[in-house]
Amino acid sequence: DQQVKQNSPSLSVQEGRISILNCDYTNSMFDYFLWYKKYPAEGPTFLISISSIKDKNEDGRFTVFLNKSAKHLSLHIVPSQPGDSAVYFCAAALNNAGNMLTFGGGTRLMVKP
Amino acid sequence: EPEVTQTPSHQVTQMGQEVILRCVPISNHLYFYWYRQILGQKVEFLVSFYNNEISEKSEIFDDQFSVERPDGSNFTLKIRSTKLEDSAMYFCASSETGAPGGGYTFGSGTRLTVV
Numbered sequence: 001d002q003q004v005k006q007n008s009p010s011l012s013v014q015e016g017r018i019s020i021l022n023c024d025y026t027n028s029m030f031d032y033f034l035w036y037k038k039y040p041a042e043g044p045t046f047l048i049s050i051s052s053i054k055d056k057n058e059d060g061r062f063t064v065f066l067n068k069s070a071k072h073l074s075l076h077i078v079p080s081q082p083g084d085s086a087v088y089f090c091a092a093a094l095n096n097a098g099n100m101l102t103f104g105g106g107t108r109l110m111v112k113p
Numbered sequence: 114e115p116e117v118t119q120t121p122s123h124q125v126t127q128m129g130q131e132v133i134l135r136c137v138p139i140s141n142h143l144y145f146y147w148y149r150q151i152l153g154q155k156v157e158f159l160v161s162f163y164n165n166e167i168s169e170k171s172e173i174f175d176d177q178f179s180v181e182r183p184d185g186s187n188f189t190l191k192i193r194s195t196k197l198e199d200s201a202m203y204f205c206a207s208s209e210t211g212a213p214g215g216g217y218t219f220g221s222g223t224r225l226t227v228v
Contacts, residue, residue, distance in 0.1 A: 032214045041221065099144070106155075
């Protein structure tokens with residue numbers, strides 16, 4: 001199942017700089033896109049979402065951009081902090097009865113002090 | 114902050130044995146989910162559950178799997194006859210509204226090892 005892909009397995013960024021995590025999808029019917037953060041030995045933690053009818057959503061240091069024509073979304077974290085070091089998953093969902101999330105493979109972000 | 118609680122954190126079982134993974138969702142949440150992550154692979158949807166019935170299930174969720182909400186607080190995943198390939202991290206999640214835009218709250222997971 002390659003409906004949601006994160007092509008970069010890892011990303012290293014200096015503290016204070018911007019982190020940009022990318023995600024591509026193939027199913028144009030997805031209604032929502034979400035970003036989750038995961039630390040080792042913990043479950044995914046919801047960060048931010050965006051509806052397919054919008055192109056940008058911002059929450060504090062986190063901004064998600066959606067480019068529907070390119071079937072691409074990105075998560076911007078600015079400024080990056082060492083505590084942001086984690087695995088980031090993008091996920092997509094149809095707004096139907098089950099609302100299942102389809103996850104990408106994750107990108108490991110390392111923020112260096 | 115309210116949490117989704119999963120027990121046990123790690124379970125080792127012999128192939129062919131039945132296992133029950135337990136979850137306590139957030140108390141006012143009405144929608145419940147199970148996901149799993151095989152080591153090195155993506156997080157995969159198993160099943161969603163609302164109003165005491167399955168809303169949606171994936172191809173992974175075959176006749177060997179079942180879910181139950183035996184009382185007002187617990188939500189369980191049963192695997193009847195475990196296989197080696199069932200070894201994975203199993204995550205329970207819950208949601209108040211079921212709307213995906215609001216995100217789901219995941220538990221810390223149960224690591225199932227089938228030997």
